[in-house]
Amino acid sequence: MELFFGFIILIGIIILWVIAQYNNLVTLRNQVQNGWKQIDVQLKRRHDLIPNLVNTVRGYMEFEQETLEKVIQARNAAVSATGVADAAAKEGVLSGALSKLFALSENYPTLKANENVKQLQEELTSTENKISFARQFFNDIATKFNIAQQVFPGNIIANMFSFHPSELFEVKDAAEREVPSVNLSLKK
Amino acid sequence: MAKLPRNIYEQQAANRRNTLVVMTLFVLFLGFLGLGFDVFFLGFGSEGFGIPIGTIVALIFGGWSAYWSLESGASTVLTSAGAIPVPDNDPKYQVLRNVVEEMTIASGSPKPSLYVIPDPDPNAFATGKDPDHACIAVTEGLLEKLDREELQGVIAHEMSHVRNYDIRMMTVVAALVGAVMLLSEFGRRSGRLGIARGVGSSKRGKGGAVLFFLWIIALILAPLVSQILAMAVSRQREYLADASGAELTRNPRALASALQKIDSSVEPTRSIKKGTAHLCIADPLGRNINGKEGFFAEVFGTHPPISKRIMLLHAMAYQHA
Numbered sequence: 001m002e003l004f005f006g007f008i009i010l011i012g013i014i015i016l017w018v019i020a021q022y023n024n025l026v027t028l029r030n031q032v033q034n035g036w037k038q039i040d041v042q043l044k045r046r047h048d049l050i051p052n053l054v055n056t057v058r059g060y061m062e063f064e065q066e067t068l069e070k071v072i073q074a075r076n077a078a079v080s081a082t083g084v085a086d087a088a089a090k091e092g093v094l095s096g097a098l099s100k101l102f103a104l105s106e107n108y109p110t111l112k113a114n115e116n117v118k119q120l121q122e123e124l125t126s127t128e129n130k131i132s133f134a135r136q137f138f139n140d141i142a143t144k145f146n147i148a149q150q151v152f153p154g155n156i157i158a159n160m161f162s163f164h165p166s167e168l169f170e171v172k173d174a175a176e177r178e179v180p181s182v183n184l185s186l187k188k
Numbered sequence: 189m190a191k192l193p194r195n196i197y198e199q200q201a202a203n204r205r206n207t208l209v210v211m212t213l214f215v216l217f218l219g220f221l222g223l224g225f226d227v228f229f230l231g232f233g234s235e236g237f238g239i240p241i242g243t244i245v246a247l248i249f250g251g252w253s254a255y256w257s258l259e260s261g262a263s264t265v266l267t268s269a270g271a272i273p274v275p276d277n278d279p280k281y282q283v284l285r286n287v288v289e290e291m292t293i294a295s296g297s298p299k300p301s302l303y304v305i306p307d308p309d310p311n312a313f314a315t316g317k318d319p320d321h322a323c324i325a326v327t328e329g330l331l332e333k334l335d336r337e338e339l340q341g342v343i344a345h346e347m348s349h350v351r352n353y354d355i356r357m358m359t360v361v362a363a364l365v366g367a368v369m370l371l372s373e374f375g376r377r378s379g380r381l382g383i384a385r386g387v388g389s390s391k392r393g394k395g396g397a398v399l400f401f402l403w404i405i406a407l408i409l410a411p412l413v414s415q416i417l418a419m420a421v422s423r424q425r426e427y428l429a430d431a432s433g434a435e436l437t438r439n440p441r442a443l444a445s446a447l448q449k450i451d452s453s454v455e456p457t458r459s460i461k462k463g464t465a466h467l468c469i470a471d472p473l474g475r476n477i478n479g480k481e482g483f484f485a486e487v488f489g490t491h492p493p494i495s496k497r498i499m500l501l502h503a504m505a506y507q508h509a
Contacts, residue, residue, distance in 0.1 A: 038293060119282065123282075123286070125286075130289065134293050134294075141296075
């Protein structure tokens with residue numbers, strides 16, 4: 001009789017533990033999805049701001065058509081990206097093109113003095129920062145989610161209810177990490 | 189007292205432990221004052237009297253003042269500093285609004301209400317009862333003197349106060365200091381009226397007299413001791429906010445150079461009153477003590493020496509690289 005009750009209590013504890021583990025994983029998964037949405041919101045904002053910026057600076061920077069074209073191309077490619085890894089790669093290219101544009105804009109004093117451009121540039125700088133902070137937050141929470149699925153005994157529950165590890169938002173291709181090169185020589 | 193941190197996370201852990209110790213000391217101290225009153229004035233511990241009324245009253249009084257300060261503290265502080273809500277569409281505050289949004293995203297916490305204080309001296313503070321009702325106030329001088337990254341560092345520092353529940357902690361500690369002061373005043377008055385019963389009675393003997401003497405000493409020192417405790421909490425919180433702020437921006441150097449700029453502006457922040465000093469990123473009163481190192485400053489300053497904070501931030505930056 002005593003053995004029987006002991007058995008029942010043991011089963012009960014195990015069931016409670018499984019429920020707690022499962023709920024924890026579901027919570028984390030939702031946080032990861034929410035984190036991804038935060039990145040997405042900022043990426044969209046950047047995509048919306050870029051045509052605006054390019055149109056505003058085009059008149060001032062007539063000698064930099066190639067750079068402007070590259071920004072537009074990178075932006076269009078990024079808009080059509082699918083999935084975390086693809087988005088990360090294409091947004092990386094876009095970031096590179098944008099920072100080159102900003103670096104070149106230093107050569108145009110009238111452009112820098114334009115109030116409209118200043119505000120647009122501040123908005124884009126802030127959006128860039130927001131993307132990287134949202135990414136930082138997303139990667140932290142996704143790592144937490146992945147660890148919870150991989151450690152023992154959590155991995156049993158994760159397998160049982162088929163949870164999948166989340167991809168991290170990272171730049172994989174070495175070329176995308178490259179800092180844009182800016183020619184600082186004085187010759188015209 | 190504070191040793192060089194090994195990394196950001198270890199420093200956070202160490203600071204949390206220290207804060208817990210200080211809070212416990214506070215509660216014990218309040219309880220000790222109350223218990224002494226029970227034993228020496230109401231005869232608790234002798235037969236036929238089993239309820240430590242004084243202890244209960246002391247703890248309830250402390251809890252009540254802490255609760256009350258949480259409910260009305262933030263608006264009082266903001267009003268007394270002359271803080272004005274930041275308008276939503278004024279391009280003058282575009283950078284500030286953006287930087288706050290960035291830090292909201294980085295920390296994954298709700299967006300705080302923003303206030304600006306018309307004062308030329310650079311300073312900032314956070315208040316409110318929890319992250320959902322948090323307020324961050326910065327002076328006009330801060331917006332003028334700091335560049336974007338430095339401002340980001342300061343906002344990250346303030347967001348960390350919010351996220352670590354420092355804003356609640358500091359409000360509660362301030363209230364507890366007040367409670368201890370009031371109670372010790374009450375205790376001393378009772379003592380003077382000569383209603384002490386237990387001391388003279390032969391039952392207690394020599395040991396009782398020594399204990400009574402110790403209790404009276406504690407009573408007299410209570411206001412001082414509680415303030416020292418509060419200062420200790422405040423200083424620990426500053427180190428922690430520096431560390432976790434750097435964790436948000438991953439740019440400890442920007443905060444270090446912001447602190448340098450705030451420190452080098454000699455003017456005191458006139459809009460911020462003495463009672464709010466412990467909330468600010470740097471001592472608004474420009475008191476010399478917070479700039480010094482050594483025992484006296486370690487015990488009585490509301491803020492750690494800025495030079496030491498800058499040094500710790502540079503150490504973190506070095507580890508990041």
